[in-house]
Amino acid sequence: MRLFDVLGPVMIGPSSSHTAGAAKIGYTAQKLLGDLPVEADIGLYGSFATTGKGHGTDRALVAGLLGLRPDDPRLPDSFALAQQQGMKFRIHPVELRSGHPNTAVLTLKSRTGRVLSMKAASVGGGRIRVTEIDGVPADFGGDSNTLIIHNEDTPGCIAEVTASLAMRRINIASMQVFRAGTGSYAVMVLECDSHIPHPLVQQLAVMPGILKVTCLNVDEPEESAEE
Amino acid sequence: MSFLSCEEMLAAARTQKISLAEAVLRSDLAESRLTEEQSRHTMRHLWHVMEATSREYDPAQRSRSGLSGGDAAKVEQAHKAGRSYGGDYLAEVTAEALKTAECNACMKRIVAAPTAGSCGVLPAVLLPLARVGEADEDAICEALYVAAGFGQVIAARATLAGAEGGCQAEVGAASAMAAAALCHLKGGTPEQCAAAAAMALGNLLGLVCDPVAGLVEVPCVKRNVVGAVNAVACANMALAGVDYAIPCDEVIDAMGRVGSLLSPDLRETGQGGLAATPTGVRIAERLAENDG
Numbered sequence: 001m002r003l004f005d006v007l008g009p010v011m012i013g014p015s016s017s018h019t020a021g022a023a024k025i026g027y028t029a030q031k032l033l034g035d036l037p038v039e040a041d042i043g044l045y046g047s048f049a050t051t052g053k054g055h056g057t058d059r060a061l062v063a064g065l066l067g068l069r070p071d072d073p074r075l076p077d078s079f080a081l082a083q084q085q086g087m088k089f090r091i092h093p094v095e096l097r098s099g100h101p102n103t104a105v106l107t108l109k110s111r112t113g114r115v116l117s118m119k120a121a122s123v124g125g126g127r128i129r130v131t132e133i134d135g136v137p138a139d140f141g142g143d144s145n146t147l148i149i150h151n152e153d154t155p156g157c158i159a160e161v162t163a164s165l166a167m168r169r170i171n172i173a174s175m176q177v178f179r180a181g182t183g184s185y186a187v188m189v190l191e192c193d194s195h196i197p198h199p200l201v202q203q204l205a206v207m208p209g210i211l212k213v214t215c216l217n218v219d220e221p222e223e224s225a226e227e
Numbered sequence: 228m229s230f231l232s233c234e235e236m237l238a239a240a241r242t243q244k245i246s247l248a249e250a251v252l253r254s255d256l257a258e259s260r261l262t263e264e265q266s267r268h269t270m271r272h273l274w275h276v277m278e279a280t281s282r283e284y285d286p287a288q289r290s291r292s293g294l295s296g297g298d299a300a301k302v303e304q305a306h307k308a309g310r311s312y313g314g315d316y317l318a319e320v321t322a323e324a325l326k327t328a329e330c331n332a333c334m335k336r337i338v339a340a341p342t343a344g345s346c347g348v349l350p351a352v353l354l355p356l357a358r359v360g361e362a363d364e365d366a367i368c369e370a371l372y373v374a375a376g377f378g379q380v381i382a383a384r385a386t387l388a389g390a391e392g393g394c395q396a397e398v399g400a401a402s403a404m405a406a407a408a409l410c411h412l413k414g415g416t417p418e419q420c421a422a423a424a425a426m427a428l429g430n431l432l433g434l435v436c437d438p439v440a441g442l443v444e445v446p447c448v449k450r451n452v453v454g455a456v457n458a459v460a461c462a463n464m465a466l467a468g469v470d471y472a473i474p475c476d477e478v479i480d481a482m483g484r485v486g487s488l489l490s491p492d493l494r495e496t497g498q499g500g501l502a503a504t505p506t507g508v509r510i511a512e513r514l515a516e517n518d519g
Contacts (some may be wrong), residue, residue, distance in 0.1 A: 015343055
């Protein structure tokens with residue numbers, strides 16, 4: 001375990017898995033949506049559903065969806081903040097066939113009509129794993145700048161994407177490719193060593209065969225959060 | 228790579244002729260891709276948050292369940308009125324452990340050290356020393372590196388999660404880390420730091436994780452006090468040259484094995500120990516009704 005995983009994170013209490021991890025799930029989902037959600041459906045599974053309330057899991061998830069980081073002192077007041085900022089949310093238990101005991105299933109809609117569904121687990125010490133994006137399996141931690149691309153399952157798509165990254169001298173730290181269970185499309189998850197610029201995201205989005213581009217820049221300051 | 232054994236960590240300090248803190252720092256830089264400056268800056272930030280948590284403690288604040296809050300202020304008042312044993316340091320260590328752990332229960336900002344449930348132990352033993360000028364910020368940060376090094380070894384050989392190892396993995400680990408930090412601050416040798424950590428963890432071996440209603444409150448808040456006070460006693464023993472018969476690595480391995488032998492009821496599920504007492508169950512039922 002890295003030094004600052006043993007000492008740290010700085011977080012709002014009381015639980016690294018049920019509070020800090022939950023906030024990070026919400027935060028990551030909001031970043032992936034690319035905008036403030038106006039509607040959020042939040043399903044809680046396992047221990048998130050049974051002891052979540054006492055740990056502030058509900059308030060932490062909503063805080064994250066509003067773009068607050070896990071150490072933001074406003075976290076306990078997130079329900080009031082959501083009302084001020086016009087975000088409607090519904091929190092309810094869900095049954096999953098299997099899953100990590102601390103799992104949340106989020107379905108979000110932005111004011112521009114963009115929709116995102118995400119399943120993620122809080123795996124301890126405030127760390128998370130995103131396990132599903134828009135119904136397709138995924139596996140990333142939200143600690144690196146991450147690019148998620150839905151594309152038609154045709155030859156050459158991956159090469160075009162990696163070439164675009166190479167052209168901008170963006171190094172890929174890890175890459176996963178998943179095929180959707182039904183339909184003929186696939187999803188790529190690329191964790192990158194440097195910032196993923198907005199123009200690149202726009203360029204990728206209009207490339208033939210690419211259906212949707214989602215981007216998470218963890219090094220991005222709050223003010224410049226882009227649509 | 229972080230160290231996989233205390234033996235290896237001590238050997239690195241010995242062969243490179245550097246302090247234990249320096250050895251821990253260097254081992255992490257290679258892995259984390261941080262520069263030394265960034266690492267030291269982050270450590271200082273963690274210390275500043277520990278100070279801020281204590282400073283911003285509000286005696287009137289209660290946790291959402293109503294089970295936590297206000298106890299640190301009682302301890303401070305009683306000590307001022309002459310109604311406590313053990314002198315200023317013990318009273319302050321007790322109060323600081325309660326303060327940080329109560330802040331955690333009240334959804335305030337803390338440093339997980341190594342976990343949120345055990346966040347009060349390290350600040351409890353260090354804050355009083357900083358306040359009276361017995362240790363400056365640089366010395367405290369060095370001691371925190373030593374603490375982190377032992378925490379990393381515990382994570383590598385056993386676990387830091389109550390759900391896996393019980394409270395011995397959280398407050399036990401925090402106590403070992405704090406004992407080593409205190410030992411280092413007073414100029415203890417790396418061997419003495421390891422002995423302090425071994426004693427602290429050995430003393431808390433078998434401690435179960437039995438949160439009432441599943442919340443990080445009862446008995447977690449007060450167990451932070453025991454972790455802190457135990458750390459002080461073990462650091463004192465190690466500094467005096469008292470030996471521990473079992474080497475630190477073996478104590479850590481034993482903790483891991485004891486953890487896996489513990490019934491799941493005693494590993495953060497809120498099904499055993501104090502959580503399963505008639506009063507513990509009543510509290511859980513009352514809270515469930517209020518939430519429903």
